[in-house]
Amino acid sequence: MHQNEQTRDSITKSTRRRSLKTLFQLPLSSRSPDFISASTAEAVGSIPADIVREIVDLLTPADVLNMSLTSKHLRSMLLPALYDTVILKSSRTCKITLSMLAQQRHLCGLIRKLAVRPNYYLSWPRPDEPLDERWVVDMIKEIADGLTSMHTFDWDGLELPKDCLWDSLRLRCPQLKSVFSNVGHWALNPNSSLFKFRGLTSFSLIIRHGLGGSELFPVPEDLPPQFWDMLVNHCPDLQELAICSFSSSSRVFDFERIAEGHWPRLHTLTLGSFGYQSDFSLGPHSLINENALSKFLETHRELKYIRFLWNFKRWMSPDEIPMPIAPTALPALDTFIGVYQQLAELPHPEKVETLDLTCEPIYETRLDAVCPLLSKLTALTSLDIWTHVFDPHRDHTPFFTAILAACPNLTDFHFMCTTSFTVKPLKQLLAQLYRLPSLKRFSLTKGHKYLDESMLSTAMRILKHTPALRQVNIRWAREQCPNHLKQEGSYDVVLGRDARPESVAVVERGIPLVGRPFCRRFKVGIGFGKYNEPEERREGKGKRTSWVGGASFGVGFKAKSFGENRTVDSADGPPAVEATAFDAISSADSIPGSPDTSASSGSSWSSALSSGTL
Template identity: 30%
Template sequence: MSIVPGDLLLSIAAHLDNRADVFSFSLTSSRFFTTISSVLYRQVTLYSAAQCSTTLKMLRYRPEIARHVRELIIKPGYLSKPDNRFFDSEVASAAVRDVATAKVLDALVKFTWDFDDLPFYDDMWFALRVCCGQLRYIGTSMGTRVPTLRSHLFDFVDLQGFSLYLKRSFFESHLDIFSDDEQPISRRFWNMLMDKCPNLQELVIDGVSPFPVDARTLSAARWPNLRRLVLGDIAVDWLPGAALTAPEAKSPFIEFLEAHGPTLQSLGLSRSNVSHTRLATMSPDAVKLRSFTGTLEQLHSIPHMHKYLECVAFREPLRTREVTALAVAGLLQKLTSLTKLRISFMLHSMYDSGNLLRSLVASCPKLIHLELACGHKPSFQLEQFAKTIRGFSKLRVLHLTIIKYPGDENISRGASLIAMTNPRIQDFSLAFLPPAYPFGFPFPLITFLPLQFRSRESGSFTLTCDRHGLPQSLRAFERRRLLWPFGWDNRIGRGGTSMT
């Protein structure tokens, strides 16, 4: 094995299914580990304060490994309890600061802080900016705490990407922080993005709330290289004075989109950003998107872009009481280049889903990647579903989330049906949502009522076929999450490989 060329080892590692397999492969020998480290550590995601402390400390003392890290994602609260969040933020931000100041992250290009709030130690941003010379993409969360006027978060220059994820607690107390030009924090935030980062290519300001944050200042920005823009519940569309009565008048945000038309390829909107009537005022061919996320009405209002779209995602579930399967299919048929679709439905009844699935098959013949979710009511029987999606002749990736049909197969059996009927699908996942409780009870308050604790089952599957294209093996990892009362949580996972 010592004579195996390094490029062949890298090629093998690149084709393995998951990071666990890559790690196992790397442990074959010290030479294998040294060679494959560039694949294994290209992206590092840490899910707890303990992982941050242990892994980042290791990277401090192993520069030959740390030099391969190009993307670092920190999620210190993912596996922790709410009462430990303050401590987790302190430990994780200190660990990031320490590994950055060690100057071993030579190749780090993208860093993301994904937590309920800002990092405890603000000088973490200073260490990243000063000691990681290749860093060009920054992402952070913001909750109850907002940056101080002297925060190092606002000191970055010449970023190519910036992401801001607003948590629920932020919307409850800081709705005007990005709109009031009199606020020093607002001025520093927009000054960093609009003046210090003229080459910005990606901007994400995301969050979900019934009360959107006012960020109209965004419409005044101009980034000649902007390629991707994602906005959550952020209010950016407005018209001054009498212009509100002119139906054809263009708002500053529409002018913003048209100004970025030559480069903008991916756009994500929410209902809070711009109404579909205003979106329709955009000049034809001003913007040629390849990817769009938004509402059904917004997509319908930009027919001149339909022929260019390759990826479409609906931000909100479509309610079958309000929109028919034919209406959705009629719109999707116009997307002649569509290869990737994410769509979800709230079913009015158990009988809404048959025509729904057939209409999707008929309207999206080029689909390669499908993410489909149906909630509120049981939807598809898995055996019939597996037969119907054979109409997707080019489908390779499938993610299905449904409420289990009464008496239907379990996760394992359902996955086998999909694999045997559709051997061309390489990767797919299947998830069963818990049904709604009768009487609205979250758990059985009265012991003699025939109610059980709910559970959420899911599984990830990778299908391997022989040289004749027939199913050979199905690699599986299944999870079951019991939804206990009072916020208790219990996760059960198991993996394996079955021969078919």
């Protein structure tokens, strides 16, 4: 659902799951070893520069920002860390940061990864303000000569940018090897400069969320021959590839020609949407029914991360989906996102560490097929699963027991139930968590009713029942709300000096029954009694950000550190720091523990809730 620490730098596996979180979101914190240059590698006070470097490597972007504001010398030392990854997650931050970079060109050379999201269509809980995307393109073209270190660029606007942007980046950014772009309603230009890149190591072309549509069987759209020529003939070292749709009721790509490609170093693959065709056979036809997909997987032995987006619309998936693979194939695969029927075909289930089954709900009638598969995943530590609990008054203990008993080594567990999930079934689920002795992070996404207890009460109930947890995430799903999300909260256990739980750091935001969207942060005593007065930031116009916490750039629930309480504005430092604070590493648009881009392609619920929109 709406899907925390993953990228576009080589989208490698993170502590929880690489959701392109991995391809669809830039990493929360990727530190290159040369962040502190020799020219600034002198002691800070009595602390050697090497120690400062080690400290910075362990900090979140928000904490690096706060540290940089303590002195001019530290700011100079930490600028490369602050600007390594710049993510402009709203129209406002695009305007602020791009204007600032145009005036302070020396900062452009520090940027290695740049993501721009004007008119961000997944902005929540308040819609993004409108911005002319042609202006964004012109500003990026203006600073392109200075982006000498940029190796990753991600365009995430409403539509493909003007073609001149791709020409500018291709000709003026010599290090650019990773290109990510989405498309909206506009048709692809077969002669687009986007298809003239050469030697890429990462490429993503996705149909964005929010295009609407009600087509049950949209006709797959052919990708231009120039697109396939670029990938198949001119990018032999490709390592990451994504071709998919998150609006499969409106527009889908025909990606069958993927079978023509051979990229020996490919380690990350995202494809979709798969699903029923008008005759109710599974498609794309040649990939599924002629085993072209199986043969493709067999020839790419470096694959570590596979994500197949399925959408069965109003129907259930078939009991079997053929994908015969040779027993020697996929020896390195450790992350799989898709449907359980394909999971059954994997030749090395004992190596899978991360599994996401949120393409469609798992019903009780299918437990006999699903649980034996889970039990074969002996290395599994992270599981996302979508279930339906139809009658909250029944005893669902056998259902929960079957799932948890099949995967006892989980450290991260995301349980998603978009039907009503009241206190009674929650207690039944919690009573079985003892079967997961290593569990550190538990996330619950549930259908919301107005008589439900508060998110904080639910989180405290979970922590009280399972005190070994270090983080709880709660999300309320509601179909009528933007992105099908009503409220969400992240609850991190804070340890005292004796390493015992002392309090719970809380960040909540959402849409109340009455009033404006809210975002608040506070702490609760571990005794579940009194708590500190919440610091709340309303999302209304003209309101300042009242806190800076860890940024959330990923798909999935992730652990994030809890940043210091501090208002960041131009008084805190020069424009460069201000711009970074607003969004490149700010929590003004995100909260610790938010899900990220790990979108699942199931129903519109699953797709929106796991997309990493927060």
